[in-house]
Amino acid sequence: MSEAIRISEIFGPTIQGEGALIGEPTVFVRTGGCDYRCSWCDSLHAVNAEYRATWAPMPPAEVMAEVAHLSGDRPLMVTLSGGNPAIQPLGPLIEMGKAQGYRFAMETQGSVARDWFASLDMLVLSPKPPSSGMTVDWPVFEDCVTAAGTAPAVLKIVIFDEADYLWAQDVAARYPALPLYLQPGNHTPPPPEDDSAVVDQDGIDDRMRWLVDRVVADGWFAAKVLPQLHVMLWGNKRGV
Numbered sequence: 001m002s003e004a005i006r007i008s009e010i011f012g013p014t015i016q017g018e019g020a021l022i023g024e025p026t027v028f029v030r031t032g033g034c035d036y037r038c039s040w041c042d043s044l045h046a047v048n049a050e051y052r053a054t055w056a057p058m059p060p061a062e063v064m065a066e067v068a069h070l071s072g073d074r075p076l077m078v079t080l081s082g083g084n085p086a087i088q089p090l091g092p093l094i095e096m097g098k099a100q101g102y103r104f105a106m107e108t109q110g111s112v113a114r115d116w117f118a119s120l121d122m123l124v125l126s127p128k129p130p131s132s133g134m135t136v137d138w139p140v141f142e143d144c145v146t147a148a149g150t151a152p153a154v155l156k157i158v159i160f161d162e163a164d165y166l167w168a169q170d171v172a173a174r175y176p177a178l179p180l181y182l183q184p185g186n187h188t189p190p191p192p193e194d195d196s197a198v199v200d201q202d203g204i205d206d207r208m209r210w211l212v213d214r215v216v217a218d219g220w221f222a223a224k225v226l227p228q229l230h231v232m233l234w235g236n237k238r239g240v
C-alpha cells in the first residue's frame with residue numbers, strides 16, 4: 001500500500017500558464033505544505049498551516065481516479081505543484097499514472113531532492129530570488145539537478161526587481177545547460193478566501209515590459225520572458 005499524499009486541490013483541465021509548457025492542457029495536482037515561506041507566494045492556501053484542515057491525505061490510486069475523472073479518461077500532462085510537491089511521496093503516483101499513459105511535470109523550488117525526479121517528463125526548478133526573502137541551499141539545489149538525470153529540466157525564475165534580475169543572471173551562468181524562463185512577479189495577491197482574485201495587472205505589465213527591455217538591452221538571448229498567462233486571464237483565482 002503506497003503512502004498517502006497530502007493534497008490541497010486537484011483541478012483542470014486548464015492550460016499550463018507558466019514557463020516551458022505554457023499553453024499545454026493539463027490537470028493540476030496541488031499538494032499541501034511547503035518548507036519555504038516566500039514573501040510573495042501566490043498559493044498560500046497550499047502553504048500556510050491555517051489551511052492544513054483543507055488538505056486531505058489521498059492514496060495515489062485515489063489521486064489518479066480524480067485526474068482521470070477530470071480528464072475524461074484521456075491521458076494528458078499532469079502538473080504536480082504545491083506547496084512543495086517534493087516533500088510528498090509522489091514516486092508511486094508517477095509510476096501509476098505513467099502506466100496509464102499520463103505524463104508528469106513538476107514545479108518545485110529545488111530545496112528537496114528525490115530520486116523519482118528522474119521519472120518526470122518535465123522538472124521545473126524555480127530557485128527563489130532575493131525578493132522572496134528565502135535563501136537557496138545551493139548544494140541541495142545541485143542535488144535536484146542531478147536527481148533529474150536525463151529527464152528534461154528547466155529553470156523558471158520570478159523577477160520583481162533589479163536585484164532579482166541580477167541574481168537570475170548569476171543563476172543562469174551556473175546552469176548554462178538548463179533552458180531558462182523569466183517570469184514577472186505578481187504582487188500582493190488577496191487572501192484565498194477573497195473570491196475577487198484581483199491582481200495588480202498594470203504593475204505586472206510594467207514589470208514584464210521592463211524585463212523584456214532589460215533582457216534585450218543586455219543581449220541575454222538565452223532567456224525566455226513569459227507572463228503568467230492564467231493570471232492575465234483570471235487574476236489570482238484558484239482552480240484555473
Ligand SMILES: C[S@@+](CC[C@H](N)C(=O)[O-])C[C@H]1O[C@@H](n2cnc3c(N)ncnc32)[C@H](O)[C@@H]1O
Pocket residue numbers: 034040041042043081082083084085107108109125126156158183184185186187188228
Ligand atoms: C506556487 S509555486 C509551487 C511550487 C514550488 N513551491 C515553487 O515555488 O516552485 C509555483 C510557481 O509559482 C511561482 N510564484 C509563486 N508566487 C508568485 C508570484 N507572486 N508571482 C509570480 N510567480 C509566483 C513560483 O515561483 C513557482 O514557480
Ligand SMILES: Nc1nc2[nH]cc(C(=O)O)c2c(=O)[nH]1
Pocket residue numbers: 014015016017018028043081082107230240
Ligand atoms: N493555469 C495555471 N498554470 C500554473 N502554472 C503554475 C501554477 C502553480 O500554481 O504552480 C499554475 C496554476 O495554478 N494555474
Ligand code: SF4
Pocket residue numbers: 034035036037038040041042043047082083084109
Ligand atoms: S516555495 Fe513555492 S509554494 Fe512555497 S512559499 Fe515559495 S512560492 Fe509558495
Ligand SMILES: [Mg+2]
Pocket residue numbers: 042043
Ligand atoms: Mg500559481
